[in-house]
Amino acid sequence: MRCASLAFIASSLVPSTFAATYGLIDNYVGSAFLSSFTHEAIADPTHGRV
Numbered sequence: 485m486r487c488a489s490l491a492f493i494a495s496s497l498v499p500s501t502f503a504a505t506y507g508l509i510d511n512y513v514g515s516a517f518l519s520s521f522t523h524e525a526i527a528d529p530t531h532g533r534v
Contacts, residue, residue: 512520 510520
């Protein structure tokens with residue numbers, strides 16, 4: 485139990501600079517979701533195999 489407590493304390497001392505930050509670039513809601521795709525009328529190159 486003591487080892488787990490020491491590990492928790494040690495991990496809380498690690499600077500937060502190692503954490504990644506993320507941001508939203510595009511927001512697709514409602515009908516904008518389907519209209520955001522580029523549809524192409526081409527022959528199926530896999531012939532139905534996935």
